[in-house]
Amino acid sequence: MAPTAPTQRPTMRHSSAFLLPSTAPSSPAPGPDDAAVAVVVLNQPLPRFAPLLWSRAAVRVCADGGANRVFDGMPALLPGQDPDEVRASYKPDVIKGDMDSVRPEVKEHYSNLGTRIVDESHDQDTTDLHKCIAFIAENYSATNKSNLSILVLGALGGRFDHEMGNINVLHLFPSINIVLLSDDCLIFLLSKMHTHEIHVEKSIEGPHCGLIPIGMPSTSTTTTGLRWNLDNTSMSFGGLISTSNIVEEDKVTVTSDSDLMWTTSLRK
Numbered sequence: 001m002a003p004t005a006p007t008q009r010p011t012m013r014h015s016s017a018f019l020l021p022s023t024a025p026s027s028p029a030p031g032p033d034d035a036a037v038a039v040v041v042l043n044q045p046l047p048r049f050a051p052l053l054w055s056r057a058a059v060r061v062c063a064d065g066g067a068n069r070v071f072d073g074m075p076a077l078l079p080g081q082d083p084d085e086v087r088a089s090y091k092p093d094v095i096k097g098d099m100d101s102v103r104p105e106v107k108e109h110y111s112n113l114g115t116r117i118v119d120e121s122h123d124q125d126t127t128d129l130h131k132c133i134a135f136i137a138e139n140y141s142a143t144n145k146s147n148l149s150i151l152v153l154g155a156l157g158g159r160f161d162h163e164m165g166n167i168n169v170l171h172l173f174p175s176i177n178i179v180l181l182s183d184d185c186l187i188f189l190l191s192k193m194h195t196h197e198i199h200v201e202k203s204i205e206g207p208h209c210g211l212i213p214i215g216m217p218s219t220s221t222t223t224t225g226l227r228w229n230l231d232n233t234s235m236s237f238g239g240l241i242s243t244s245n246i247v248e249e250d251k252v253t254v255t256s257d258s259d260l261m262w263t264t265s266l267r268k
């Protein structure tokens with residue numbers, strides 16, 4: 001019998017250029033030709049780069065109590081500016097969730113400015129982040145979605161059940177490019193259907209990174225560009241998982257027979 005040809009997977013390119021300050025000299029910040037960005041703000045302290053990402057976003061959604069964080073946190077992150085002006089210009093397009101955390105005066109404030117409020121208090125089976133991603137998915141056409149990155153602010157740190165719920169959302173919407181962000185790190189899913197080319201923006205991310213088989217073991221993962229590369233290596237919880245790895249090259253490649261989580265540290 002003829003030997004089976006190795007599986008060829010299309011290549012998917014990833015970049016965190018959305019985090020580059022607009023004035024960075026070497027690599028340009030994302031321009032009109034780059035992927036569109038949607039921002040979802042969760043009920044956690046705003047990361048320091050929240051104003052930058054907010055201003056780059058085409059859509060801004062607050063998950064329930066995330067609206068309080070924008071109301072309180074944007075003026076705090078922009079101390080030189082008038083808080084009322086900041087609150088008027090950092091206006092969410094949508095506040096969605098089960099509405100048990102957004103303060104009434106915050107809801108009223110944004111509602112008066114024209115923010116759409118979507119109350120889904122009847123649904124106690126999906127998280128507020130799930131509800132927000134579903135909203136963006138429903139309101140973007142398939143073509144636009146393939147060119148959309150959803151950046152989730154405040155997704156890590158804090159309550160472990162919430163963190164796991166946030167990570168589960170990556171697996172619930174595998175065809176959407178969702179990036180979970182905190183002040184310290186970012187996480188996204190690498191689907192087994194692709195070979196992944198991760199362009200590491202060394203001025204803002206790394207050197208620490210991890211490749212983690214959540215959900216199921218991988219029997220074969222191969223990487224380039226890391227200090228401790230995997231070469232047709234298996235990974236599983238209870239066996240090897242790649243934590244405290246180091247990015248050595250500007251481009252990291254990953255091919256695996258299971259979906260993996262990729263994480264890099266963010267520089268302070």
Ligand SMILES: Nc1ncnc2c1ncn2[C@@H]1O[C@H](COP(=O)(O)OP(=O)(O)OP(=O)(O)O)[C@@H](O)[C@H]1O
Binds near residue numbers: 044127158166
């Ligand atoms: N401590 C946290 N760590 C990580 N994510 C969080 C944390 N707190 C909230 N979130 C995220 O923000 C979203 C909105 O938070 P909010 O507090 O409004 O949720 P909630 O429905 O009241 O949660 P719960 O009832 O479980 O406390 C959550 O769905 C979750 O994705």
Ligand SMILES: Cc1ncc(C[n+]2csc(CCO)c2C)c(N)n1
Binds near residue numbers: 123124125127128
């Ligand atoms: C098995 C199971 N575990 C937990 C919940 C509770 N829950 C999950 S998401 C959510 C909404 C949070 O805004 C709530 C209350 C459930 N329904 N089913």
